[in-house]
Amino acid sequence: MHSSLAIGSLHISPPLILAPMAGISDLPFRLLARAHGAPLCFTEMISAEGLKRHGKNTIALLRSSPKDSPLGIQLFGDNPDSLAEAARMIEADCDIIDINMGCPVKKVVSGGAGSSLLRNPLKAAEIIRSVRKATSRPLTIKIRTGWNSTEPSFLEIGHIAEQEGCNAITLHPRTRAQMFSEHADWERIRELKNTITIPVIGSGDVFSSQDVVDMLSQTGCDGVMIARGAMGNPWIFREAIERLAGLIPSGPSREERQAMALSHLEQLCGLYGESTAIPEMRKHLSWYVKGLPGAARFRSLANTYGEKQQLRQAITDFFTLVEHERD
Ligand SMILES: Cc1cc2nc3c(=O)[nH]c(=O)nc-3n(C[C@H](O)[C@H](O)[C@H](O)COP(=O)(O)O)c2cc1C
Structure with a gap:
């Protein structure tokens, strides 16, 4: 049995979340995760300043649909007034507002946003x-453990989040300096959970349904956020739900993989048009075929196709061949 995760008035059961991922967690990606049981999904980080300016590319990141619910929108920025204004602009379009305090990317931290806030607690x-004053929506922040290993600030920031009225906090237990190197240190999630009373969501190195169960049991966290483990693998949500219910998860069949890749392609083309969708789909395809025989050859072939119909045929041929190779 699994518990549910309460983020303010919102109850998420089972306590699984699709992570914000820049360039990845757009509407089609979220809908595919939801079709496999993801009970809560986040948009990628969205610039508060871009929203204020009504920037076309920024506004496009807000694209959603009635099925894309409940939805968390993640904002980034360094100006409290801009973030508050952005929160007011988006609150009607989402169920949770999250503030990014973990992004390690130079462009973001050089402007004082993302993980640079971890060394600026004030x-x-x-x-x-x-932001809390600006909106009554459930409010969360997402952090790393600190700027670097000599400046661990996650417990201090956790206390601040609690005192300032956040409804939950997500911790990816790597420092900014680590970027994605080494292992995520789950022990830090346990420490944060033991220190504050608001719900703690764990993020980092969850690549399988067993990892979900292990993170919950080893850290005592209230929810698990899945990022890279969902790339080309929306089934991770279904499998985690099965495992949490004490069942042995069933992986996707060949037909399911093929249908998913084709559906992803259709959704991307519907949203962006073929010329944008096809390059976008190539990266997802490389994840869908990862580890399967002939994947490398398929990837280079797929890179040469510029039309949806060609790519559809290549996907169908690839998965048919995979099936025959199994016989
Ligand atoms: C391509 C990519 C883009 C990401 N973009 C964001 C983002 O926009 N906002 C954010 O808070 N975290 C972002 N992250 C971090 C993830 O949400 C997550 O915390 C991190 O990848 C660790 O989880 P994982 O090991 O399950 O991937 C991103 C990660 C990746 C790989």
Whole structure:
């Protein structure tokens, strides 16, 4: 049995979340995760300043649909007033507002946003306070453990989040300096959980349904966020739900993989048009075929196709061949 995760008035059961991922977690990706049981999904991080300016590319990141619910929108920025204004602009379009305080990318931290807030607790507090005042939506922040190993600030930021009225906090237990190297240190999730009273969501190195169960049991966290483990693998949600219910998860069949890749392609083309969708689909395809025989050859072939029909045929041929190779 699994518990549910309460984020303010919102109850998420089972306590599984699709992570915000820049360039990945768009509407089609979220809908596919939801079709496999993801009970809550986040948009990628969206610039508060871009929203304020009504930037076309920024607004496009808000694209959603009635089936894309409940939805968390993640904002990034360093200006408390801009973040508050952005929160007011989006609150009617989402169920949760999250503030990014973990992004390690240079462009983001050089502007004082993302993980640079981990070494500026006063600014972090000011931002949360300002957004908290602006909206009554459930509010969360997403952090790393600190700027680097000599400046671990996650417990301090956790206390601030609690005091300033956040409804939950997500921790990816790597420092900014680590980027994605080494292992995520799940022990830090346990430490945070033992330190604060608001729900703690764990993120980091969850690549299988067993990892979901292990993170919940080893850290005592209230929810698990899945990022890279869902790339080309929306089934991870279904499998985690089965495992949490004490069942042995059933992996996707060949037909399911093929249908999923084709459906992903259709959804991307429907949303963006073929010329944008096809390059976008190539990266997802490389994840759908990862580990299967002939994947490398398929990837280079797929890179040469510029039309949807060609790519559809290549996907069908690839999965048919995989099936025959199994016989
Ligand atoms: C391509 C990519 C883009 C990401 N973009 C975001 C983002 O926009 N906002 C955010 O808070 N985290 C972002 N992350 C971090 C993930 O949400 C997650 O915390 C991290 O990948 C660790 O989880 P994992 O090991 O399950 O991938 C991104 C990660 C990846 C791989």
